[in-house]
Amino acid sequence: MNTEPVRTSPKEIGKGPKETVLRVDDLWLEYRARRGMVKAVRGVSFDLRRGEALALIGESGSGKTTLGLGLVRLLPRTARVVKGQVIYSRMGQEYDVLSLSKNDLRQFRWKECAMVFQSALNALNPVLRVSEQFADTARAHNMSGGGEAQERAKELLRLVQLDPDRVLRSYPHELSGGMRQRVLIALGLLLDPQIIILDEPTTALDILTQRAVIDVLRSLRDKVEFSLVFISHDLSLAAELADRVATMYAGTIVENGDVFEIFEHPRHPYTEGLIHAVPTVTGELEQLSSIPGSPPDLIELIPGCKFHPRCPYVTQRCREEEPTLVEVSKGHFSACYNWTQVGRTHGQ
Amino acid sequence: MKNSTVRIVRNILDDLWRFLKIMAHNKVGFIGFLGIIGFILLTFVGPYFVPLSMDTQITKIYKPPSAEHILGTDFQGRDIWMQIVHGGKDVLIVAFLTGVISTTIAVTLGSLSAVLSGWFDWIIMWITDIFLTIPNFPLLAVIAVFVKLTNVWALALILSLLAWPSLTRSVRAQVLSLKQRDYVEAARTLDLGIRHIIFSEILPNMMSYIAISLVFSMTSAIYAQVALVFLGLVPFASNNWGVMLSLSWARGALYYKDSLLNIMAPVMAIAFFQLALVWMTRSLEEIFNPRLRTSV
Amino acid sequence: MDNKPTLIELQQIGRSFRVGNKSVQAVDGISFTINDGEILCLVGESGCGKTTTGKMIAGLLQPTSGKMLYRGQDLEKIKQQDYRSYRLAVQIVHQDPYASLNPAHTIQDILSAPLLRHNLARNREAARDRARELLQIVDLTPPDDLLDKFPHQLSGGQRQRVSVARALTVNPSFIVADEAVSMVDVSIRVSLLNMLTNLKNTLGVTFLFITHDLALAKYFAWEGRIAVMYLGRLVEIAPTPQLINHSRHPYTQALLAAIPEADPRLTRSKQRVQLRSLDIPSLLNLPSGCTFHPRCPRFEAGLCDKLSPTLVDVGNGTQVACHVVARETGAK
Numbered sequence: 016m017n018t019e020p021v022r023t024s025p026k027e028i029g030k031g032p033k034e035t036v037l038r039v040d041d042l043w044l045e046y047r048a049r050r051g052m053v054k055a056v057r058g059v060s061f062d063l064r065r066g067e068a069l070a071l072i073g074e075s076g077s078g079k080t081t082l083g084l085g086l087v088r089l090l091p092r093t094a095r096v097v098k099g100q101v102i103y104s105r106m107g108q109e110y111d112v113l114s115l116s117k118n119d120l121r122q123f124r125w126k127e128c129a130m131v132f133q134s135a136l137n138a139l140n141p142v143l144r145v146s147e148q149f150a151d152t153a154r155a156h157n158m159s160g161g162g163e164a165q166e167r168a169k170e171l172l173r174l175v176q177l178d179p180d181r182v183l184r185s186y187p188h189e190l191s192g193g194m195r196q197r198v199l200i201a202l203g204l205l206l207d208p209q210i211i212i213l214d215e216p217t218t219a220l221d222i223l224t225q226r227a228v229i230d231v232l233r234s235l236r237d238k239v240e241f242s243l244v245f246i247s248h249d250l251s252l253a254a255e256l257a258d259r260v261a262t263m264y265a266g267t268i269v270e271n272g273d274v275f276e277i278f279e280h281p282r283h284p285y286t287e288g289l290i291h292a293v294p295t296v297t298g299e300l301e302q303l304s305s306i307p308g309s310p311p312d313l314i315e316l317i318p319g320c321k322f323h324p325r326c327p328y329v330t331q332r333c334r335e336e337e338p339t340l341v342e343v344s345k346g347h348f349s350a351c352y353n354w355t356q357v358g359r360t361h362g363q
Numbered sequence: 364m365k366n367s368t369v370r371i372v373r374n375i376l377d378d379l380w381r382f383l384k385i386m387a388h389n390k391v392g393f394i395g396f397l398g399i400i401g402f403i404l405l406t407f408v409g410p411y412f413v414p415l416s417m418d419t420q421i422t423k424i425y426k427p428p429s430a431e432h433i434l435g436t437d438f439q440g441r442d443i444w445m446q447i448v449h450g451g452k453d454v455l456i457v458a459f460l461t462g463v464i465s466t467t468i469a470v471t472l473g474s475l476s477a478v479l480s481g482w483f484d485w486i487i488m489w490i491t492d493i494f495l496t497i498p499n500f501p502l503l504a505v506i507a508v509f510v511k512l513t514n515v516w517a518l519a520l521i522l523s524l525l526a527w528p529s530l531t532r533s534v535r536a537q538v539l540s541l542k543q544r545d546y547v548e549a550a551r552t553l554d555l556g557i558r559h560i561i562f563s564e565i566l567p568n569m570m571s572y573i574a575i576s577l578v579f580s581m582t583s584a585i586y587a588q589v590a591l592v593f594l595g596l597v598p599f600a601s602n603n604w605g606v607m608l609s610l611s612w613a614r615g616a617l618y619y620k621d622s623l624l625n626i627m628a629p630v631m632a633i634a635f636f637q638l639a640l641v642w643m644t645r646s647l648e649e650i651f652n653p654r655l656r657t658s659v
Numbered sequence: 660m661d662n663k664p665t666l667i668e669l670q671q672i673g674r675s676f677r678v679g680n681k682s683v684q685a686v687d688g689i690s691f692t693i694n695d696g697e698i699l700c701l702v703g704e705s706g707c708g709k710t711t712t713g714k715m716i717a718g719l720l721q722p723t724s725g726k727m728l729y730r731g732q733d734l735e736k737i738k739q740q741d742y743r744s745y746r747l748a749v750q751i752v753h754q755d756p757y758a759s760l761n762p763a764h765t766i767q768d769i770l771s772a773p774l775l776r777h778n779l780a781r782n783r784e785a786a787r788d789r790a791r792e793l794l795q796i797v798d799l800t801p802p803d804d805l806l807d808k809f810p811h812q813l814s815g816g817q818r819q820r821v822s823v824a825r826a827l828t829v830n831p832s833f834i835v836a837d838e839a840v841s842m843v844d845v846s847i848r849v850s851l852l853n854m855l856t857n858l859k860n861t862l863g864v865t866f867l868f869i870t871h872d873l874a875l876a877k878y879f880a881w882e883g884r885i886a887v888m889y890l891g892r893l894v895e896i897a898p899t900p901q902l903i904n905h906s907r908h909p910y911t912q913a914l915l916a917a918i919p920e921a922d923p924r925l926t927r928s929k930q931r932v933q934l935r936s937l938d939i940p941s942l943l944n945l946p947s948g949c950t951f952h953p954r955c956p957r958f959e960a961g962l963c964d965k966l967s968p969t970l971v972d973v974g975n976g977t978q979v980a981c982h983v984v985a986r987e988t989g990a991k
Contacts, residue, residue: 074844193937221939222873222917223939224939226931252919255923255926274923292848294874294875295921296873305848305851310814546758546759549759551719552719552746552751553829554773555772559772
């Protein structure tokens with residue numbers, strides 16, 4: 016069979032810690048809905064280092080999408096920042112995105128941080144050829160839309176394994192879903208940002224196309240240095256691409272750690288439950304179990320730990336007080352009072 | 364016995380209160396709703412309070428507004444406000460009848476056409492095509508020559524005859540899209556029958572659409588009606604806003620400062636009534652949304 | 660394989676649609692059988708014709724070619740009365756929990772309508788009792804909390820369960836589940852699948868489970884079979900463990916290799932299959948011969964691009980539509 020082995024380890028850890036490029040500090044976001052205020056993000060803090068890939072994993076009602084929009088200040092008008100900071104740093108200079116002026120914000124959006132949205136079709140202007148989309152983005156940032164930008168576009172499209180001559184001449188509707196997704200990734204890289212944020216990058220794509228996008232992202236990270244934040248409900252995507260995984264539940268990060276640590280020794284009952292709820296395709300039939308109960312209500316929050324009604328390890332304290340992240344081993348944080356118990360029942 | 368009537372009355376009041384609360388959810392819609400109530404009171408109850416006297420009073424021609432004549436007087440010295448109060452009834456009745464008749468025809472034929480498809484659909488679409496290619500207003504004018512349109516019912520029927528084809532087509536398009544919904548497919552595999560599919564699965568989900576269609580066919584009926592009267596194609600049998608408009612126009616009321624109110628009063632009455640109708644549709648949209656019905 | 664009677668048999672079923680003035684063959688000559696009490700998974704990517712196949716089996720679409728048999732009777736020649744009983748025996752559960760329940764009705768109304776229509780309940784009281792039972796069967800407890808609610812007041816997982824309960828109102832022997840758990844949160848998918856498995860075990864319901872997710876198919880149909888479709892054709896059908904661990908068709912192998920796994924060590928050490936092309940051909944302009952040949956790593960010029968392969972038995976209960984595999988196993 017015509018197969019080829021692939022890289023088996025993620026970027027080696029241990030080259031020494033790199034500098035932080037993004038720091039989110041106690042961020043609280045909420046937005047208005049008919050029934051009341053949705054507390055979508057409640058006290059999220061994390062660091063992203065240079066060259067690192069962080070997966071934000073969560074299901075419906077986890078607040079992951081609002082958090083993603085908050086990171087680039089693209090919140091809808093019904094939303095507001097209650098408090099907190101989103102600090103980007105470059106060359107020792109730090110600034111808070113949430114307090115940038117409108118003009119600075121525009122510069123920031125593509126140069127420092129590019130966001131690739133879930134619906135790749137809607138994110139591209141349907142009446143412009145791909146080459147014009149590249150030119151427009153370049154011009155909006157004081158780069159000439161002509162020669163230089165086109166050369167860079169070609170190079171980037173080749174990096175995402177597209178044929179630049181064909182793709183640049185095409186309109187978005189002439190490209191398949193996977194191709195559009197890759198065009199967006201290339202477009203995101205045009206201004207050489209430090210960070211790329213991907214919102215559900217592979218949802219709605221076919222399996223073979225998904226694989227192509229994943230492989231492109233992986234090979235890009237070998238060739239170009241940038242940090243990656245991807246927001247997804249898909250655990251397997253995190254397993255594929257992430258260096259670090261943060262699980263979100265009810266608007267807050269409940270666990271954060273190295274990808275192997277998280278998958279092999281989860282220390283939060285929600286993460287553990289998720290891992291045991293997802294089947295793998297390779298091998299024999301495994302025992303799986305769902306997390307009982309329903310997703311959390313972000314409008315009327317229950318007291319205590321928001322996961323406690325669904326948690327097998329619940330104790331009285333969980334019902335009364337909400338736990339915060341504590342370091343359970345080096346670089347591994349969990350927001351659970353009973354984290355030492357977690358992992359016992361399923362016995363890996 | 365007495366107890367149960369009390370309960371029924373209370374239920375009705377509860378429903379009414381809920382209805383008002385949902386209507387009030389959308390402010391613009393609620394203003395429209397109040398406006399419509401106001402117009403109904405004005406034209407149906409108003410005449411009992413404002414006596415009609417159409418005698419010419421030469422001494423009072425084109426008087427400006429005063430305590431006695433709040434909108435002033437017309438070219439024959441008659442009170443304009445009195446004419447507005449008395450002149451709305453026919454307009455409202457014809458608009459309402461036309462709206463109900465044409466919407467009923469359109470909903471029945473449009474949904475059957477979409478659900479049954481096949482030859483039935485083909486015939487209905489063929490007829491609507493013919494109607495749609497004939498210019499409406501000239502046809503109306505021709506009909507008006509042959510049929511005596513003194514009766515509100517006759518006028519409403521004729522206006523409905525012209526309004527149903529385009530409505531039928533849009534209802535059909537709506538039903539065709541709803542027909543593709545998963546729950547309609549499920550109803551088909553459960554063999555719930557065509558009647559159930561139309562009346563229980565499809566129509567409840569297009570009630571707001573139907574209500575809005577009704578409102579718009581009412582507004583166009585008003586225009587058609589006033590236009591017919593204005594052009595003199597309908598006999599000036601009674602008092603109505605169209606007749607007021609036509610007569611004041613004929614007297615050149617548009618060109619004198621003193622007489623401006625004479626022509627503007629019916630125009631404004633028609634315009635405000637239309638506006639109230641259109642605004643009310645905003646609340647109608649919410650009334651038929653089950654999400655709102657339960658969250659209030 | 661087993662002696663259960665055949666419930667549904669597809670013989671060279673095809674379905675074409677008109678797109679503009681062109682004809683698109685969404686499903687092209689598919690044949691398989693589903694036995695009583697069996698689970699068959701239909702797997703494939705978007706546009707492969709799996710949903711169209713499901714809708715034809717559920718009687719929502721008429722095939723444009725081929726024959727379909729229900730308990731041995733040709734559905735074309737069946738009597739009106741028997742056709743009705745077939746229609747009720749086969750129910751469908753849709754993918755989108757937000758579109759599959761009518762927003763204008765309460766759960767009680769949704770469940771009562773078929774019960775009353777088919778005289779399965781004498782009056783509204785009896786229908787309410789039966790609805791309560793059905794909600795319990797699909798693990799929605801306590802049922803009284805839900806009966807008077809509207810669909811929008813339920814979570815996605817709860818709605819899917821109501822959809823299943825609605826299908827059960829008419830005591831079907833066969834349920835077509837079209838991506839029935841794909842839009843539900845991952846943390847509760849498994850419990851939905853377990854509930855469906857329970858229906859199979861306790862009520863003897865047969866399932867056609869349509870999905871794009873091979874991992875879900877593997878979990879749900881471990882004791883059943885998986886059929887893989889590509890561009891309107893069936894390329895491989897085999898017992899689940901066989902297909903997952905020893906797949907034969909190059910397309911199935913490519914799919915299995917491409918799927919990311921929720922286990923970092925496993926997924927990063929998976930063997931990849933390199934395809935010759937990433938482009939998915941359009942149904943409007945299908946490649947000649949085997950439709951997978953422009954992408955297939957085992958492509959042989961002059962064979963695969965000329966002749967369209969048919970399904971052949973290659974042993975272990977597996978059937979494959981591939982010239983190269985057929986030659987290797989010496990199958991005819």
